Amino acid sequence: MRRDTFLKSLAALAAAGALPLPALANANLKMMIPANPGGGWDTTGRALGKALQDAGAAASVQFDNKGGAAGAIGLAQFVNASKGDPNALMVMGAVMIGGIITGKPPVSLTQATPIARLTSEYNVFVVPADSPFKSMKDVVEAMKKDMGSVKWGGGSRGSTEHIAAAMLARVVGADAAKINYVPFRGGGEATAAILGGNVSVGGSGYSEFQQYIESGKMRPIGVTSATRLKNAPNIPTMKEQGFDVEIGNWRGVYAAPGITPDQRKALTAMMQKAVKSKAWAEAMERNGWTDAWLAGPAFDEFVEREFASLRATMVKAGMV
Structure with a gap:
């Protein structure tokens, strides 16, 4: 059989499901x-x-x-x-x-x-260990007094943590358009800003903050899931704190x-x-x-x- 005829036959068999798709390894x-x-x-x-x-x-x-x-x-x-x-x-x-x-x-x-x-994955919100905010309710109270005083940090504008922060503002009657949100190009930059106290509240997936939470360098104050995370059952959901905010990533x-x-x-x-x-x-x-x-x-x-x-x-x- 000619090589071109053989190759055409192979292609036809593959298309028909008689052969596996191209060698992937x-x-x-x-x-x-x-x-x-x-x-x-x-x-x-x-x-x-x-x-x-x-x-x-x-x-x-x-x-x-x-x-x-x-x-x-x-x-x-x-x-x-x-x-x-x-x-x-x-x-x-x-x-x-x-x-x-x-x-x-x-x-x-x-x-x-x-x-x-x-x-x-759901978003976890954290604050630096020495933050005056002990809960999401503390953050909300500060937002109500002065939206600009709470600096949120996370992924790019339009990220799920940005949307969650805006949802929170809306459900507590604050102006979401006035949220002081600082976007970062990567998780490493956001983590450094949180640890350095350059933002008030940081948001991302639990896996990105886990080592800092476990070492006591960050304090988790809320998660955007419907129920508590299995791998972090100590973090209260936004909903159980009275804020109707649920969003997945x-x-x-x-x-x-x-x-x-x-x-x-x-x-x-x-x-x-x-x-x-x-x-x-x-x-x-x-x-x-x-x-x-x-x-x-x-x-x-x-x-x-x-x-x-x-x-x-x-x-x-x-x-x-």
Whole structure:
């Protein structure tokens, strides 16, 4: 049989499901992390890279951190530089959607290719150990007296912790548009600002603050989940403190624009293999993440609903 005929036969069999998708173990992947080192996207991306290799789904993974504008800077670079590249991936999530709604960047998330939602996590609010604020009620009282006196710190504008702070202002009758919010390009910067007392209240996933909470350098005063976290049962929810604020922060992965349907299927299969690995299970446990796997058309539809839902929440909170 001629080589070209043989290759066409293989392609036909693969399309029909008689053969596995392209050999994944040889892939040399490039992963865009649209944030500076130290934050949730960085932790997720590097954990995913390790899991892909641990599962034998990729030979290597190279990382590129490009923070700023709620991931819009990294998104723009990813969209413009990786068209048609089946080995290019990008970490993303609710924060990017919120940033797109508030910032309206020239590059759209719809230009990239959805692959899967991976995890979900709730925001924990913390204060420095020597803070005069002992509870979220203390923070609210200070906000009511002088909105500008409480300096909130977290991810980019439009992040879930920013939205949660605005929701809190709204439910206590304060002007959410006057919130003194300081955005940071990465979790490392935000953590340093909290520890240094440069912000009054910091927000992020529990995993980013865990070591500082356990060492007594930070004091948790609220979490945006419906019930207390299993890995941090001592942190009261916003709701049990009397504030109707509940919002989750999910994270996922996208592929490059212009890849073929078969390439998308192959990448989805790689993710499925990775999330079943021991390395990923350890990362989930270590970071207190909740499994939120969703792929295919269901993930596409979920992202569309998230745009609508977050926009409605942000409009109510006075952010849009």
